[in-house]
Amino acid sequence: xxxxxxxxxxxxxWIMFLCHKLFVFIGLPDGAGVAWILSIVxxxxxxxxxxxxxxxxxxxxSRGMQMVQPELQAIQKKYKNKKDPASREAMSRExxxxxxxxxxxxxxxxxxxxxxxxxxxxxxxVLNSLRGIADGTKSGIGPIDQAVAQAxxxxxxxxxxxxxxxxxxxxxxxxxxVAGVLIVSMAATQFLTQRQxxxxxxxxxxxxxxxxxxxxxxLYMLPVIMAVSGVNFPVGVLxxxxxxxxxxxxxxxxxxxxxxxxxxxxxxxxxxxxxxKAARKGIVIEEDKPTVIEQPRGQRQQxxxxxxxxxxxxxxxxxxxxxxxxxxxxxxxxxxxxxATSESPAPKAASTQRQQPQGKxxxxx
Numbered sequence: 001x002x003x004x005x006x007x008x009x010x011x012x013x014w015i016m017f018l019c020h021k022l023f024v025f026i027g028l029p030d031g032a033g034v035a036w037i038l039s040i041v042x043x044x045x046x047x048x049x050x051x052x053x054x055x056x057x058x059x060x061x062s063r064g065m066q067m068v069q070p071e072l073q074a075i076q077k078k079y080k081n082k083k084d085p086a087s088r089e090a091m092s093r094e095x096x097x098x099x100x101x102x103x104x105x106x107x108x109x110x111x112x113x114x115x116x117x118x119x120x121x122x123x124x125x126v127l128n129s130l131r132g133i134a135d136g137t138k139s140g141i142g143p144i145d146q147a148v149a150q151a152x153x154x155x156x157x158x159x160x161x162x163x164x165x166x167x168x169x170x171x172x173x174x175x176x177x178v179a180g181v182l183i184v185s186m187a188a189t190q191f192l193t194q195r196q197x198x199x200x201x202x203x204x205x206x207x208x209x210x211x212x213x214x215x216x217x218x219l220y221m222l223p224v225i226m227a228v229s230g231v232n233f234p235v236g237v238l239x240x241x242x243x244x245x246x247x248x249x250x251x252x253x254x255x256x257x258x259x260x261x262x263x264x265x266x267x268x269x270x271x272x273x274x275x276x277k278a279a280r281k282g283i284v285i286e287e288d289k290p291t292v293i294e295q296p297r298g299q300r301q302q303x304x305x306x307x308x309x310x311x312x313x314x315x316x317x318x319x320x321x322x323x324x325x326x327x328x329x330x331x332x333x334x335x336x337x338x339x340a341t342s343e344s345p346a347p348k349a350a351s352t353q354r355q356q357p358q359g360k361x362x363x364x365x
Contacts, residue, residue, distance in 0.1 A: 005122050005125060008122035009141050009142075013126055013141045014142050014143055015043050016036075016043055017039075017144060019038070020039040031151045032150075034155075035155075036152045037239065040162075040236055041239070048247050051116075054115065060104075062261075063262075064102050064105075066261055067102060067104075067262075068104060072095065072098060075094050075098065120241070123237060123240055126141055126144070127162060127236040129149075130152050130153040133153075134153045157235060157239065158178050159175070159178070160175040160177075160178035160235045161235065162234060162236035162239075163236065165231070165232055165233060166233075175235070179231075179238060182238035183226075183230035183231065184227070185242045186227070187223035188223070189242060189246055189248075191219065193245055193252055194218070194222065195219060196256060197256070198219055200256055200265050200266045258270075
């Protein structure tokens with residue numbers, strides 16, 4: 001393990017040494033002092049700047065995971081009560097196919113944290129080695145020789161040396177106070193950073209399901225774990241981790257404010273800000289309405305009109321040719337004309353039948 005971390009220890013030592021030289025160049029005092037404390041802050045800036053491309057990859061992966069949540073929940077529901085190996089394997093295949101389809105990976109969002117862990121342990125080992133390098137019991141690391149280690153080891157934050165810890169300085173009350181404040185700050189910034197990411201930048205559909213329940217548990221458990229572990233960390237490591245959390249908080253705040261996830265509370269607030277800004281300029285922004293896709297409708301068939309024979313008075317003969325005027329279903333305008341034609345002769349025929357008895361005169365015998 002020590003052999004694996006040594007290249008990182010060497011890189012961390014060089015970054016701190018060069019940052020210290022930079023702060024001395026701009027006017028800070030050389031030797032033990034605030035320049036070595038700021039060199040840890042400089043280490044954070046260098047590491048996080050290098051990791052900016054990974055941060056944007058993390059954002060894309062997180063949003064991809066949010067978009068696939070409905071389909072992922074459907075797969076989980078499909079295999080909910082199936083515990084046999086074949087079903088488990090089929091569920092795994094469908095899940096990986098879903099990730100491949102959307103170009104996302106659940107492990108991509110954890111990549112920045114995983115890459116920071118080796119740097120964290122390398123810094124931990126460098127700060128723990130300062131006292132041994134300063135008294136000559138340990139060999140130097142990169143540019144940190146005995147003289148440099150003595151200056152770095154005696155540098156302090158409000159009287160607490162960078163290599164001191166909360167537990168290993170039982171009689172130094174000042175170190176306990178400084179370390180305690182840094183531990184609380186480290187845990188609080190970790191909680192706030194994770195909370196704004198979880199609560200403000202996720203759509204409502206992603207706030208349900210087992211993955212979200214796991215994130216809620218980690219939201220409260222991770223700060224507690226860090227606080228319990230922090231009592232063993234050197235003051236320099238606490239400075240590094242607190243500064244890293246502050247950087248993450250600012251980065252997340254900017255991202256959530258300017259590039260919120262679709263359907264999240266942050267997106268709604270962004271749209272409201274845009275609307276207020278446009279209203280001050282006299283511009284009206286229409287809200288995007290959901291697109292309604294109309295289903296194709298089949299052609300409605302027109303009902304065929306049937307001629308109805310009018311009731312004839314008693315004693316009258318049926319009208320000849322009425323059935324011949326039945327309209328064809330292929331001619332849409334025929335029903336009106338033909339019905340008028342078929343209905344109009346009937347009254348005339350009826351009137352003719354009524355007038356016949358009056359037209360003939362019987363001879364008297």
